[in-house]
Amino acid sequence: MKRFLEKFVEGALLISGSVTSITILLIIIFLFKEATGLFNSPVVEEGYVLAMNKSNPVKKLNSYQIKHIFDADITNWDEVGGKEEPIEVVRLSDLTNYYTEEELGADFENIPAKASELTASRPGIILFLPEQYIAKNFDGTLLSKETMQPGDFFGGTEWYPTASPSPQYGLLPLLLGTLWVSLGAILLSLPFGIAVSVYLAEIASMRIRNILKPLVELLAGIPSVVYGFFGLVVIVPFLQETFKLPVGETALAGSIVLGIMALPTIITVAEDAMRTVPRAIKEASLALGATHWQTIYRVIIPYSKSGITSAAVLGIGRAIGETMAVLMVTGNAAVIPHTLLEPVRTIPATIAAELGEAPVGSGHYEALFALGCILFLITLVISISIEFIGRKKY
């Protein structure tokens, strides 16, 4: 009986222990399952089709090309690999320019026939119609089965998930926005983080350390939404005043807030690393006549280099994944940033801001899960590299 209980408890403990592993597995399965759906989702808005003249050699268009055709940035078929032929964009509402209302019918019952006729008669046409208006014997090339390509996502430079007729799910502006904000944050917080950790580990007296350490921990405990709120009501107006900006919600505001948030992580990890420097090494340096400061920057900091690197990488990891504070202070403009004083949008902020509006199962929803995958992979790479840095002591 007793033995059975022992075995039973051990089994229960093992099951509990495996929960985290199962969670990681489930996260991977769910994120990637939804994300791969993106590459099966149509290029054209759901329920709609694009049609072209049969003689047109262009049989495929990616979402980027479609968007720019309809924005009139691309006006000739030769720009997308076709013949020298001006592009004629026709939407459902434009049909009245070609046919009278009587010809289209009182209940628009003639639209399928007329659309087919129009497509066949005009070599440069691209027609954007709801699916139900496409006749069975439609005379033209239909672009309805085209799906999003990985290149559209990974190489896309625009993020307009609600654009019509072709939504844009370009990763680059969001990825660059995330990296800009995070790198800015780490550049601001790393000098302070290292200074504080040196001060705590080497310079400060025990009494001061006992006061400072809990304060740093408190900094880690403040919820991110409170940091975001503080950033919004204090830092954003301050930046707007100082740099005379049209809006204060910029990448720099995000970097400052994230820099403050990353401080406790950096300080804790770097200080721990400096404390593990063997006493003998420090004493040897001092015995050679080096001052305390020389010992710090010639012996202690080089010795704890891997720990300080881990601290910086961990700080970047925290900054990349941070959602609410960034969402509240960076302005959320999905464009590729050129300076730190422009609004940017990060990957986590995009997920948080848009998931509520994206219908479950739509291309937009799947694109947000794809962003989640990217974020997950980035943090996975970071935690693996920390493991690697930690193992390599010198």
Next chain:
Amino acid sequence: MKTTKKQETNTNFGSSQFIPPVAGGVSGSSSSYSSKRWSQAIAFTIFKLMSYAVVAILVLILGFIVSKGFQVISWDFLTKSPEEGMTKGGIYPAIVGTLYLVLGSSLFSFPIGIMSGIYMNEYATGNKIAAFIRIMTNNLSAVPSVVFGLFGMALFVNVMGFGDSIIAGSLTLGLLSLPLVIRTTEESLKAIDFSYREGSLALGATKLQTIWKVIMPMAFPNIITGLILSIGRVSGETAPILFTVAAYFLPKLPTSIFDQVMALPYHLYVITTSGTNIEISRGIAYGTALVLIFIVLLVNVIATILRDYFSRKVKM
């Protein structure tokens, strides 16, 4: 040459007695010795100032929110529902919602986290399973909170069909805090000297009895401190509850675990960014932020007090 005051106060290092008291120990000339002194004094002053700057940032943030928030906090603010498009009234439903979420996530993460911590430190010591679980736990703790939100939405809300509900939000938050609970438990157990285990086993106790009667009571103070700190973290998380439980406005209190609730961090987010009238709601936002900060402070203070209390008790 006098040693600087900083070195005298440096107790953890005790360096001053190792520095040659006369000039020129290694470097030869007295001018280079004093320049060494100067560069040390300057560097230490810079480090000190930067450290105090970090403290100043903390004081600035706390001071700002406390001073602005105190003007708003009143008994009515804490016990009434939001009114008139959240420009008036209180935040009572959000406080209650956050309490429910903290409770729900703790019910999930505490038992599982403590049990897996025990498993890793007492049963699977040093073997491959423990190493694997540890790597997975570390990875899980590095996963951004918004990814937990995505995952919670896909699994609990959609696939399991809980909808936006307390249970979906609690499970998501529970998974988020699980690595913290596991690590706390493991660290607390690791700190207990091995001789206690051997002593208990030598007296004829089984492994389970040893853990239950000897190890756990000793590790308890540290574990409880970690658990309380994890509560502080859970109560402030926003991204995981955005799509799993949080309601924009819901004056009624929930009646079952399948209801939506308001929550403090989400409430602060919506009234600062997308309320009906952001300017008028600002006061309520300061109040909400203060309540959140207060929870964090309270949790930290309780954790410290409990740690002191238990450690004194265990010593006796």
